[in-house]
Amino acid sequence: MSAVAETLGVARSNLAERAAGRPSQRRGRPPLPEAELVEAIKTIIATMPTYGYRRVWAILRRSAEAEGHPAPNHKRVYRVMRVHGLLLERHAGGIERRHDGRIAVEHSNLRWCSDGFEIGCDNGDKVRVAFALDCCDREAMGHVATTQGIKGEDVRDLMVTAVEHRFGLVNRLPQPIEWLSDNGSCYIAGDTRSFASEIGLLPITTPVESPQSNGMAEAFVRTFKRDYVRVNPCPDAETVIDALPDWFRHYNTLHPHKALGYRAPREFIAARSTR
Numbered sequence: 079m080s081a082v083a084e085t086l087g088v089a090r091s092n093l094a095e096r097a098a099g100r101p102s103q104r105r106g107r108p109p110l111p112e113a114e115l116v117e118a119i120k121t122i123i124a125t126m127p128t129y130g131y132r133r134v135w136a137i138l139r140r141s142a143e144a145e146g147h148p149a150p151n152h153k154r155v156y157r158v159m160r161v162h163g164l165l166l167e168r169h170a171g172g173i174e175r176r177h178d179g180r181i182a183v184e185h186s187n188l189r190w191c192s193d194g195f196e197i198g199c200d201n202g203d204k205v206r207v208a209f210a211l212d213c214c215d216r217e218a219m220g221h222v223a224t225t226q227g228i229k230g231e232d233v234r235d236l237m238v239t240a241v242e243h244r245f246g247l248v249n250r251l252p253q254p255i256e257w258l259s260d261n262g263s264c265y266i267a268g269d270t271r272s273f274a275s276e277i278g279l280l281p282i283t284t285p286v287e288s289p290q291s292n293g294m295a296e297a298f299v300r301t302f303k304r305d306y307v308r309v310n311p312c313p314d315a316e317t318v319i320d321a322l323p324d325w326f327r328h329y330n331t332l333h334p335h336k337a338l339g340y341r342a343p344r345e346f347i348a349a350r351s352t353r
Contacts, residue, residue, distance in 0.1 A: 115150060115158055123164060128305045130166045131156040136334035136341070181258070181294045182213055182337070186347065187244060189213040189256040190279075192236065192265070193295035194228045197307055203315035207322065208232060210240040211298055213258070215350075216335055217343035218298070218326050219243045225315045230267035241277060251278030260284050260292055302329065 083090040115138075122137050123129055129137075135152040142149035159165045183189045194208040208228045209221040220239030222232045241251060257279040259265040266283060274281045284292045306325040312318050334340040341349065 112158060115155075116162055119155065119159060119162075119164060126305060127309055128166070131159050132336070132340060133334045134159065137332075139340075140345075181292070184214065186212050186214045186217075186350075187253075187255055189258060190219070190240060191258040191292055191295045192233070193260060193292060193299060194262065194264075195299045195303070197303075197312060197318055199312045199314050199318060201314045203318075205315050205318045208236055208264075209295075209298070209326075210236055211295060212343075213294055215343050215347050216294075216298070216338060217330055217347065221322060221326055223319045223322055228262070228264045230264045230270045233264045233267075233270050234273050237274060237277065237279060241279075249277070254278055254280050256280045256282055258282050258284070258292055258295075301333075305329075305333065 080090055083093050086093075118138060118141075119134055122134050126133070132152060135150070135155040138155065139149040156165075181189075181191065189212075190210050191213055192208060192210045194206060197205040197207065199205065203225060205223055205225060206228050207221055207223045210219045211217070212219060220236055220243055222228070222236050222239075224232060237257070241248065245251060255278065257274055259281070261283050264270065265281070271281045302325070306329070310321060310325075330343050331345070332342050334342060335346070338346040
């Protein structure tokens with residue numbers, strides 16, 4: 079039988095089972111019916127059309143865990159999306175920026191990063207946004223938005239928002255936290271650096287002409303523009319500024335993140351707190 083199995087390129091155990099006439103047994107839990115899975119996938123991508131199969135699988139897993147049902151395997155989600163033409167187009171290429179050094183940290187509240195970006199509106203308005211991100215759990219702890227340039231006072235307001243979000247109404251952090259940013263004038267202003275030191279933040283900046291060294295913030299900007307700005311109407315600055323809190327809330331509570339095991343930031347924080 080070994081020679082036959084080797085010639086046919088199949089397992090010997092498979093031939094033994096066939097020769098004994100025993101019916102094959104399926105292992106594990108039965109999967110969702112395909113039609114039901116396709117409808118669930120279409121519902122997700124109708125809301126978030128930029129999600130690939132991994133993030134779609136993460137949303138399906140979250141729903142299954144909440145309802146006490148078995149979740150589909152991510153490979154099956156990929157196969158079903160491929161068969162029904164629901165996959166995103168593959169990345170066409172381009173040069174990836176090099177990230178110098180390790181930005182992520184093992185625990186929350188050790189290093190926060192900040193950066194700004196611009197949103198162009200249909201009527202020509204420009205909305206400038208600055209945000210603060212934890213370099214462990216990736217939660218966006220606060221943001222400021224304006225139709226003017228981001229100023230030092232905006233960054234100082236952002237610092238206060240982040241501190242109060244994590245620690246409540248305190249005058250100074252219980253332990254120092256690094257504040258990583260680029261060399262924009264609003265970040266390196268003397269008043270901003272002095273204020274940061276007063277409340278317990280340790281301002282650090284990326285090397286000159288190396289914004290990619292703040293790669294986590296840059297990755298957040300790409301994600302935010304791809305998954306929220308580009309798929310939502312942006313007729314004018316007022317509409318965008320009003321929508322920003324909901325977009326940040328969705329990112330923090332529902333957006334699956336690869337580095338967090340395809341959990342949303344607050345979902346990841348809650349899981350860590352439980353453990």
